[in-house]
Each structure stands twice: as C-alpha cells, then as structure tokens.
Amino acid sequence: MAADKLPENPQKKPGAEPAKPGDSHEVPIEAKEHWRKGNALFEESKFEDAVKEYTEAMKVDSKYADAYFNRALTERLMQDFASAKKDLEVVMELQPKSADAPLLIGDISESNNDFINARYWYERSLANNPNYAEAKNRLQQIDQKLHIDTKEGKPGAQKWDQKEMQKYEQNKEAVIEEGQIKRMPFFKTTMKLDDVVGVDRIKDFLRNNVILAIKRPDLFEKYGKKRGVGLLLYGPPGVGKTLIVKAIAGESGANVLIAQINQIVDMYTGNTEKNLHAVFEQARKNTPCIIFFDELDALATKRSGGGEGGESNAIRLAINQFLIEMSGVEDNPAGIYVMGATNQPWDIDPAMKRSGRFGDTCYLKPPGYRDRKKMFDMYTKNAPRKYISFDRLSRATSGFSGADIARVADRAKMLPLLHEYEASKGRPLTTGDVLAILKDKDFAGSSLDEWYSMVKNDVISKTETQIVDGKKQEIVKPGKLDAQEKILYKALVNDIKANTNPVRIFMKKLMRWWALNVF
Numbered sequence: 080m081a082a083d084k085l086p087e088n089p090q091k092k093p094g095a096e097p098a099k100p101g102d103s104h105e106v107p108i109e110a111k112e113h114w115r116k117g118n119a120l121f122e123e124s125k126f127e128d129a130v131k132e133y134t135e136a137m138k139v140d141s142k143y144a145d146a147y148f149n150r151a152l153t154e155r156l157m158q159d160f161a162s163a164k165k166d167l168e169v170v171m172e173l174q175p176k177s178a179d180a181p182l183l184i185g186d187i188s189e190s191n192n193d194f195i196n197a198r199y200w201y202e203r204s205l206a207n208n209p210n211y212a213e214a215k216n217r218l219q220q221i222d223q224k225l226h227i228d229t230k231e232g233k234p235g236a237q238k239w240d241q242k243e244m245q246k247y248e249q250n251k252e253a254v255i256e257e258g259q260i261k262r263m264p265f266f267k268t269t270m271k272l273d274d275v276v277g278v279d280r281i282k283d284f285l286r287n288n289v290i291l292a293i294k295r296p297d298l299f300e301k302y303g304k305k306r307g308v309g310l311l312l313y314g315p316p317g318v319g320k321t322l323i324v325k326a327i328a329g330e331s332g333a334n335v336l337i338a339q340i341n342q343i344v345d346m347y348t349g350n351t352e353k354n355l356h357a358v359f360e361q362a363r364k365n366t367p368c369i370i371f372f373d374e375l376d377a378l379a380t381k382r383s384g385g386g387e388g389g390e391s392n393a394i395r396l397a398i399n400q401f402l403i404e405m406s407g408v409e410d411n412p413a414g415i416y417v418m419g420a421t422n423q424p425w426d427i428d429p430a431m432k433r434s435g436r437f438g439d440t441c442y443l444k445p446p447g448y449r450d451r452k453k454m455f456d457m458y459t460k461n462a463p464r465k466y467i468s469f470d471r472l473s474r475a476t477s478g479f480s481g482a483d484i485a486r487v488a489d490r491a492k493m494l495p496l497l498h499e500y501e502a503s504k505g506r507p508l509t510t511g512d513v514l515a516i517l518k519d520k521d522f523a524g525s526s527l528d529e530w531y532s533m534v535k536n537d538v539i540s541k542t543e544t545q546i547v548d549g550k551k552q553e554i555v556k557p558g559k560l561d562a563q564e565k566i567l568y569k570a571l572v573n574d575i576k577a578n579t580n581p582v583r584i585f586m587k588k589l590m591r592w593w594a595l596n597v598f
Contacts, residue, residue: 107140181200281443285323312440334367343378375419425559445480456469475594479527492512538571538572
C-alpha cells in the first residue's frame with residue numbers, strides 16, 4: 080500500500096496520490112468505486128465528502144485496509160486526530176507489516192509536539208520497512224529536535240528538555256535509584272480479550288465496566304455511572320489473571336503500569352511508601368492508565384491488631400500509604416484504574432477490599448473440559464501437527480491450569496523438533512507426543528493438586544494435635560476466612576472443598592489414567 084507524502088504543514092494537502100488498493104485482499108468492485116470517488120474528492124480538497132466515500136467503501140468491505148488508511152489521512156488533514164488514530168489502528172491489524180500506518184501516527188504525534196511518541200512510531204515504521212526513506216528522514220529530524228546524536232560528537236539542533244527525557248526513558252525500562260522508583264516502563268501489547276480462552280462471563284464484565292469506561296468516559300459521566308477504581312482478580316495460580324490484564328491493555332489502548340512487588344518493596348524505611356506514591360503519580364500524569372499489582376497479598380497483607388505475629392511497622396506504613404493513594408484515586412478517578420491479582424485473597428487487608436478500593440472482584444477458576452480442548456488447540460497450532468485428539472488430551476489433563484497445559488504443549492513440541500534434528504527429517508506433532516509428556520514420571524503434572532491441598536488448611540479448617548495434661552488431643556482450628564469473606568469468596572471456597580474431597584481426587588486421577596492408557 081503506497082502512502083501519500085505526509086504534509087509538513089497540516090493545512091496543506093499531500094502532493095502524491097492517495098494510496099492504491101493492495102494485492103493481498105480481493106476488494107469488491109463496488110468498494111473500489113467508492114474508494115476512487117473518495118480519492119477524486121480528496122484531490123479537490125473536499126475532505127468531508129471524501130470521508131463519506133471512504134466510509135461507504137468500508138461498509139461494503141470491512142477489511143478494505145486502503146480505505147481505512149485514506150480516510151485516516153483525510154481526517155489527519157482535517158485535524159481530527161482521534162478518528163485518524165482509530166482508523167490507523169485498524170490498518171495495522173489488517174496489515175501488521177504496514178510501514179505507512181505507523182508513519183502517519185508518528186506524523187500526528189509530531190504535529191501535537193509529542194516528539195517522543197513520534198520517534199517511537201517512526202522507528203516502528205522503519206522496523207516494518209528498513210528502506211523507507213520518508214521514515215528515515217522523519218526520524219533524523221526528530222533526533223535533531225530531541226538532541227539525540229545522529230553521529231558521534233555531533234549534537235542535535237535543539238535542546239531535549241528534562242521532561243521529554245523522562246518521558247522517553249519511561250518507554251524503555253524502569254529507573255530505580257537507591258531503592259526508589261524514578262520511572263516505570265509502560266507495558267504495550269496487541270493482545271485482545273478474544274485471545275483469552277474461556278472465562279466469557281468475566282470478559283463481558285471487563286468489557287462493560289473497565290474497557291468501556293476507558294474508551295467512553297463521557298457515557299459514564301452522562302448517566303452518572305461511577306467508573307470502577309479498583310478491581311481484584313483472584314483464583315488459583317496459572318488460571319490467567321495476568322493474561323486478562325494484558326488483554327485489557329491491548330483492548331483499551333490505555334497506558335499500563337505493571338507494578339512489580341520486588342521493585343516497590345525496599346528494605347529501607349520510607350522507600351516502599353515513596354515507591355507506591357511514584358507509581359500512582361506517574362499514572363496520574365499519563366491517563367487513562369491502568370496500574371496492575373500482581374501478587375497483591377504480598378504488598379497489602381492483613382494487619383493484625385497490635386503488630387502480633389512479628390508484623391513489622393514497615394508493613395503497616397506501606398499499607399497505610401497504599402490506602403492513601405487508593406483514596407486519592409477514589410475521590411478523583413481521572414482515568415486511573417487499579418487492578419490487583421492474588422491467589423490468596425483472604426490474606427489481603429480488609430481495608431483494601433472495601434468499596435472504592437478493590438471492592439469489585441472477579442474469580443477466575445481453572446479451565447473446564449471445553450476450555451482445555453481450546454487451549455491445546457491454541458498452544459499447538461503454531462507447530463506442524465497431525466490430527467490431535469483434543470478430546471482425549473482434555474480428559475487426560477482434568478484439573479490442570481491453563482499454565483500447566485501451556486507447559487505440556489511446549490514440552491511436547493520438543494519431541495518432533497529433536498527428531499528432525501537427529502534424523503534430518505521432519506515430522507508433525509501428534510497426540511502421542513503430548514501423551515508421552517503426560518506419562519513421563521519426571522513430569523510434575525497438575526500444579527493445582529498441591530495448591531488445593533496447601534490452602535485447604537488456611538481456608539477451611541485444620542486439625543492440630545496438642546498435649547493437654549499429658550494426653551494427646553486433636554483440636555480443629557477454623558480457617559482464616561471470616562463469615563463475610565466466606566460469602567465473598569464462595570466460589571473459590573467451594574472449589575477448594577471439591578478438589579480436596581477424597582472421592583473427587585480419586586475420580587480425577589481415574590479420569591486421567593483412563594484417558595492416558597485406555598481411551
């Protein structure tokens with residue numbers, strides 16, 4: 080797809096003709112006709128009429144990438160930058176290797192004096208087409224503006240001020256000095272919620288309450304609907320909590336800060352609180368923004384009444400700071416969405432879970448039979464494969480997490496890979512390869528079996544043997560959950576009870592054995 084020469088002055092129209100249809104997609108004649116009419120109107124500077132024709136072309140063919148691109152170019156000249164960006168995002172989905180779409184996004188950023196973002200998109204354009212002269216020229220001009228040396232010893236023409244330097248560094252990596260966070264990188268992904276297998280009810284909730292709130296805050300404001308401030312994702316390990324956050328990031332287009340606990344918590348007094356404030360402050364300056372705290376229970380653990388059990392004052396101070404930051408977001412949301420993930424929600428301080436903080440909760444349970452079939456299909460489709468019995472594999476992995484299934488599929492791919500390496504002759508991945516991994520005695524199996532047994536004592540109850548007056552007595556101690564938490568986490572509690580029931584454990588093992596050896 081050939082691009083117009085982008086205008087240096089947004090008021091001037093480009094000198095070259097608009098893009099011509101690509102060869103990779105068969106476009107209906109009717110759509111082409113609307114596209115040509117749009118081009119003619121574009122040349123006459125009748126931009127509004129041109130947009131209408133391009134829109135008609137897209138109604139006929141929703142995958143007509145050139146129509147989206149030319150409409151974006153027209154909208155850019157009309158200074159409708161938001162609409163132009165949306166169209167260009169579609170172009171990049173339809174044509175991931177397009178060098179024109181990133182170039183035009185960079186041009187829009189540059190016209191708004193966002194030189195850092197412009198540089199990113201020009202680099203992306205060059206990554207798709209290293210010989211793209213226009214992208215090279217634009218990148219060189221940006222480097223001069225930002226005072227980046229294009230040749231050693233030759234500084235650029237203008238000074239790159241401190242604010243721009245900080246913004247540039249944020250896009251690269253975390254900056255931590257003496258235990259204090261100075262900048263965090265923004266997480267970028269093209270992942271969508273449809274890429275996450277299963278959890279359809281959860282995905283619908285997230286689309287309506289998180290993604291829509293980010294994309295259309297005006298609707299929430301119009302109807303007086305409070306935008307969600309905090310959302311807690313909880314469930315067993317490996318069920319896709321982090322994956323969900325990545326999909327929300329790709330779906331919403333918001334900035335995402337993944338706050339890692341090991342970067343926030345510091346041994347020196349006061350640094351942990353400063354790091355929490357730094358993360359929230361960066362989010363406030365870059366809205367809409369999602370802050371994601373993985374393993375939230377490690378940072379916001381329950382405070383016992385008087386520091387019992389060795390609870391340190393540092394933990395109390397950290398939680399208090401967290402509460403202050405969350406209260407600030409609650410009072411003035413301003414496009415900030417805080418999400419947390421945990422395997423043990425009962426260990427999180429109750430003050431963190433009230434409405435307005437992490438008041439909304441979503442339980443992600445292990446994949447069922449149908450979801451496991453889809454996962455095996457998804458994790459093996461990028462390899463040469465023969466007929467694979469997803470039905471058998473799903474039964475053989477009863478009680479496995481999504482992460483377990485991904486691990487099984489990855490290890491199975493190694494068998495045909497080694498065969499080709501040793502025999503110099505390739506062969507496809509088969510059901511037998513996956514079964515061989517599952518039958519391997521050194522393979523750990525399901526990670527959830529041990530996890531359910533481990534948390535049962537914490538959540539349900541545990542029996543301890545004590546010696547009273549020289550006699551052994553068994554004392555049943557209740558779990559950590561209070562009455563309200565038992566209701567709040569009812570689904571998880573029921574899963575833990577079911578998966579630690581001796582009959583259920585026997586049936587699960589029997590199903591696996593039957594699928595592996597008899598099926």
